[in-house]
Amino acid sequence: MLFRVDPASAVPLGDQIAACVRGALADGSAAPGERLPAARELADSLGVNVHTVLRGYQRLREEGLIELRRGRGAVVVPGATAPDRARLVSRLREAAAEARELGLTEEEFLDLARTSLG
Amino acid sequence: MNRATPRLRVLAALPFVLVLLAYLLVLALWYDRLPDPLATHFGPEGGGRADGFTGRTASAFVSTALLLGTAVGWNLFVRRNALWGAWATAGFTGTLLVLVLRDNLDAADAAEVVSPLVNLTLAAAGAALLALAGLALTRLVPEEEPAAGPGAEDGPRLPLGPSEVAGWSRTSASRPLTVLAVLALAAVPVTLLLAPWPGAWPALLGPVVGVPGLALARVRVTVDRRGLTVRPALVPRPRVRVPLDEIAGATARDVDPVSEFGGWGYRVRPRRTGVVLRSGEALVVRRDNGHEFAVTVSDAHTAAALLNTLVERRGRL
Numbered sequence: 001m002l003f004r005v006d007p008a009s010a011v012p013l014g015d016q017i018a019a020c021v022r023g024a025l026a027d028g029s030a031a032p033g034e035r036l037p038a039a040r041e042l043a044d045s046l047g048v049n050v051h052t053v054l055r056g057y058q059r060l061r062e063e064g065l066i067e068l069r070r071g072r073g074a075v076v077v078p079g080a081t082a083p084d085r086a087r088l089v090s091r092l093r094e095a096a097a098e099a100r101e102l103g104l105t106e107e108e109f110l111d112l113a114r115t116s117l118g
Numbered sequence: 119m120n121r122a123t124p125r126l127r128v129l130a131a132l133p134f135v136l137v138l139l140a141y142l143l144v145l146a147l148w149y150d151r152l153p154d155p156l157a158t159h160f161g162p163e164g165g166g167r168a169d170g171f172t173g174r175t176a177s178a179f180v181s182t183a184l185l186l187g188t189a190v191g192w193n194l195f196v197r198r199n200a201l202w203g204a205w206a207t208a209g210f211t212g213t214l215l216v217l218v219l220r221d222n223l224d225a226a227d228a229a230e231v232v233s234p235l236v237n238l239t240l241a242a243a244g245a246a247l248l249a250l251a252g253l254a255l256t257r258l259v260p261e262e263e264p265a266a267g268p269g270a271e272d273g274p275r276l277p278l279g280p281s282e283v284a285g286w287s288r289t290s291a292s293r294p295l296t297v298l299a300v301l302a303l304a305a306v307p308v309t310l311l312l313a314p315w316p317g318a319w320p321a322l323l324g325p326v327v328g329v330p331g332l333a334l335a336r337v338r339v340t341v342d343r344r345g346l347t348v349r350p351a352l353v354p355r356p357r358v359r360v361p362l363d364e365i366a367g368a369t370a371r372d373v374d375p376v377s378e379f380g381g382w383g384y385r386v387r388p389r390r391t392g393v394v395l396r397s398g399e400a401l402v403v404r405r406d407n408g409h410e411f412a413v414t415v416s417d418a419h420t421a422a423a424l425l426n427t428l429v430e431r432r433g434r435l
Contacts, residue, residue: 001288002420008281029417035351037287037338045285045342 001030005046013048017056018063025065025076025086032082036066036074063089126259130196130204133248134189137212138182144216145178148223156222157231168231181215195380198259199388205252206245213244273367276423278431285342286424289351290415292335292395295382299331334383337393339401339413341421343428346403348393348413358384358393360411362432366404368425370418373400379412401425 001024005016024030036042039057043050057074060066065086066074076082099109145152156177159170172180188211192204217237225231278284302324309321336351345365349357375394379385385392392400392412401418403411403425415421 001417002276002284002286002424004278004282004284006279006282008279029420035289037340041340041354042285042287045287045340045344046283047343048283 001034001036003042003046005048007048012055013052014055014059017042017046017053018059019090021056021060021076022063022065022086022090025083026090028083030076032076032080033078034076035072036076038073065089123259126196126198126201127193129201129252129255129259130192131189133205133208133252134185134192137208137215138185141181141185141212141215141219142178144219148219149174151224152219152222153225153228153231155228156218157225157228157233158218160231160233166233166235166237168229168233171228185211185215194376197388198256198261201256201259202249202252205255206249209248210241210245212248213241214238217241273369273426274419274423275430276420276427278427283343284424284428285340286421287338287340287342288415288417288421289336289338290393290395290413291337291351292382295331295395296335299328299335302328302331334393334395337395337413339415339421341401341424341428346401346411346413346421346425358391358411360403360405362425362428364405364407365425365429366406367429368401368403368422370399370422371402372398373402373412373414 001020003017003020005013005020007013009016011019021030021036025032030036036057037045039053040050043053046053057066057068060074061068063085064077065082066076068074077085096109099112104112152174154174155171156174157168157170158172158177158180159168160166161169163169185208188207189204192207196204214237217240218233221231221233221237222228276284304324306321306324306328309324333350333353333356337348338351340347340349343362344359345362346360346368347357348359349355373379373392373394375382375385375397378390379387379392379394382394382396385394389408390410390412392410393414394400394412395414398414399416399418400412400414401421405411
């Protein structure tokens with residue numbers, strides 16, 4: 001899979017890395033169960049700090065898209081729903097960014113999300 | 119493409135056909151004067167006394183199969199500058215087969231047949247003679263064109279922003295190789311436990327096959343600002359790296375392991391190296407010196423595009 005980050009962008013590098021994985025999952029260039037490059041290796045590749053990569057991986061873990069295991073590295077969650085889940089997370093992040101632009105508070109945004117659920 | 123031309127294949131098969139015809143002719147001429155069964159294997163005792171026997175007709179079939187089998191093998195793997203080898207093989211095998219027939223000639227009892235060691239020298243002479251013929255015939259085969267893959271100018275591209283940094287990484291695996299390597303390793307404890315010690319020593323060959331096999335069974339291919347790196351998926355070393363400075367261009371194309379690389383695994387051929395785990399999609403990198411490095415991996419098109427872009431960017435800086 002392709003990782004591309006822009007240090008000149010306002011988006012934090014860790015988030016950019018997470019977005020690459022989400023995108024790869026969504027378009028099928030990363031498959032469920034696939035192992036991501038080790039954080040240190042990816043950091044060397046891109047010339048960024050290893051903690052930056054780990055921050056990106058940690059975010060993906062919180063989103064339920066990858067599993068992080070000591071010694072095994074980062075693995076895309078197995079199961080056919082992973083690509084759809086990646087797409088859903090991407091859309092949610094877009095929605096959150098839009099809400100921020102509109103000047104919504106966190107509470108207001110969550111209320112809206114809750115209303116959409118019901 | 120470095121595939122053998124039809125002419126090269128015909129010239130590689132020719133010596134085996136000629137030798138087979140000569141052998142069958144000799145066999146037909148001498149058929150009534152040969153014992154049945156024939157002495158076909160000789161031991162060191164009594165200066166090469168017979169210790170293995172095959173029926174007269176059966177041995178004709180075995181010899182034919184041997185020659186045809188070797189011919190097929192050479193046909194699959196032959197290259198222009200190895201054509202003489204096909205002729206030498208045919209010469210050696212053919213001379214030996216005919217000499218064994220001669221040793222059997224007019225023997226009342228096949229067990230009394232002796233095949234002197236000098237036969238091997240004669241066979242080597244036969245091999246040398248045909249090797250010279252093969253060498254002379256090499257001139258009839260046009261020289262292999264140096265691999266002319268696309269350079270960075272006309273290969274695929276990946277648009278990158280001026281401050282954007284990119285890397286591509288993917289694993290490539292071979293299931294047959296994994297199975298083979300695991301079997302080779304598993305054979306070690308099994309054999310050592312079940313077989314008595316002196317007979318079990320070949321088991322020690324298990325790791326010789328298994329460890330490199332396992333290292334190659336799953337590799338990680340990385341393309342980044344440093345160039346192209348291929349290493350075992352589980353450990354960082356040993357690795358193969360083509361530095362970005364030495365890359366002229368990259369392309370994605372289908373490779374054929376047998377005709378282009380002579381098999382699977384880490385292959386080194388003249389002007390072409392490769393980590394070839396399967397047939398099909400591969401990332402092929404052309405070095406500045408015209409040599410090629412190939413690694414079979416999916417999504418090779420993206421990797422090639424990134425490499426070309428990185429090479430181009432390096433040129434601009």
